[in-house]
Amino acid sequence: MSELLGVAVLGAGHMGADHIRRIDQVVSGARVAAVADPDADRAAEAVAGIDGVSVHAGTAAALDAPGVQAVLIASPGPAHEEALLAAFTRGLPVLCEKPLVPDAAGALRVVEAEVRLGRRLAQVGFMRRYDPEYRRLKSLLDGGRLGRPLMLHCTHRNVSSPPDFTSAMLVNSSVSHEIDAARWLLGQELTAVTVLRPRSSSHAPEGLVDPQFVLFETADGALVDVEVFVNSGFGYQVGCEAVCEAGTARIGDARAMVVTTAGAAQEEVAQDYLVRFADAYDREVQAWVDATRAGRVTGPGAWDGYAASAVAEAGVRSLESGGRVSVELAPRPGLYA
Template identity: 50%
Template sequence: MSDLRVAVLGVGLMGADHVHRIEARISGARVAVVNDYVTEKAEQLAAAIPGCRAIGDPLDAIADPDVDAVVLATPGPTHEKQLLACLEHGKPVLCEKPLTTDVEASLQVVRREAELGKRLIQVGFMRRFDHEYAGLKALMDSGELGRPLLLHCAHRNPSVPHNFDSSMVVRDSLVHEVDVTRFLFDEEITSIQIITPSPSPGAPDGLADPQIAILRTASGRHVDVELFVSTGVGYEVRTELVAEKGSATIGLDVGMIRKGTSGSWGGTITPGFRERFGQAYDTEIQRWVDAVRSGTNVDGPTAWDGYAAAAVCEAGVESLRSGGPVEVSMVSRESIPGA
């Protein structure tokens, strides 16, 4: 079978990483087309890859006959139109989160895909492919710890771009814990509350940072998340499961523990998301490529998962404004056959 010809739309930080990943570490695929609103960036990248072309219009790139599948790493507001184009042309697509930036638009994408009678959309919630998260899920499903009861999570970034606002803490950071909760517990989130403690003196002006998110699932399980995106320290993502017969924690960066003569004790904090989740991204893209080549198209989070995350985050932004708990509004999955 010939290599899958992939178009990567959006070749900024994440998209450029995916281009290099597909070319260097993924088998069975090659980058055939790149696109970016900064035309020079796309052209420069294409020139360095044999057989790759830069196409200026993202919809033209999707429709191109030399493209078998698409990776969307474009800004969230562009996703709806690009996803619908992928569906129209019958092209499998791996879409970085968010599915769309609007809950109703996400629902329309889910419905349109369901009307086609086959899944073409996979959403880039890469933590599901991380060895530690996969191991925690397997432990929970084994029953060894009994009934899972609580999750305690921390999500810390050293810094964020200057245009990062308080709602983006929910939509861009918390969204990963939203998907992790649904993945680990296999149920929907029914309510969310965002609490804003006194902001860190190091936080950009106007940014409510840190934030605390409290989630409740359909069966009454509790999840709390500390979100602190301007620590100035490093990238830390931790999850602790508390269950009926024990607990388990991942994300401790315990590859090496050091003790020094100065009395210090510890290891090294991961500097960024690419170092922490590089393996997860590699596994995610490889499994997606394998799924597309086999004809199943999706091996991971679906359009429905993207819609569910968008619905929870929409309620989270409402809670950020009000300070109180907000019920999550979603249609039932059963109401959309094939979703």
């Protein structure tokens, strides 16, 4: 492919607008060909100053717009299944922000649709797989220098939660990244989950169970714990420590700018994920564009999206019941072997 890859971006909100900027200003080999968002003013603002972009209210019109060769889905999760299936029908490669589909049944329908096509078209936006720190940890664990991994200790903290955030979303929205990262780092499926509820922070909105402590079990007997705290009040922090037979390795401690003034030193703390993982998002989208232009699909696929949704669904059941819940996955199709 010699010309720029024409991408339709579905959704022009916080994430979608950032991807529109990224494709236009950062990524090479691609251009924004169309944008779809029910909010016409928001869509127009997101593409202001970008030539040759058509703006649409609906998904189908954007996918059928002239010059569209691939799709980036950044719309709310409940809209993903319809958009994915529409892209599959048109044979368009897709980069879909997580979740693939919020519920496991819907995610499995996407997997089955892709299997019927006989080829992979979807990549899921688990951007941590493209973060330099996570990639170094993955390489270290795969190399075997530290022996078998026994435990992963993870933290996931946000400044504050959006107004419509629910207790279930701490698991199926926030912790979904740890679910995929753990599966990828350890090369194992997660088989059971237990969600514990410490007393909620006084800074959490009324009725929100925050923080939560999530414990995963893996197929090979490792344990993964996640402290998720979405109203920490001070910043966005993500960390992971691998405890192995012959040593440990920790990521997430990268030093930011330190400002010294007036008799005190203060270190900057990222305020959201678009700042902390800006480089990972850039690498992810560039890798997707390069693979798509070469006629390939790489990175986390529809099966990874389905597995994450199934584990998160089990986690929500544990949050509600207070007990341990087993994860039940459908048989893995050969397409994803």
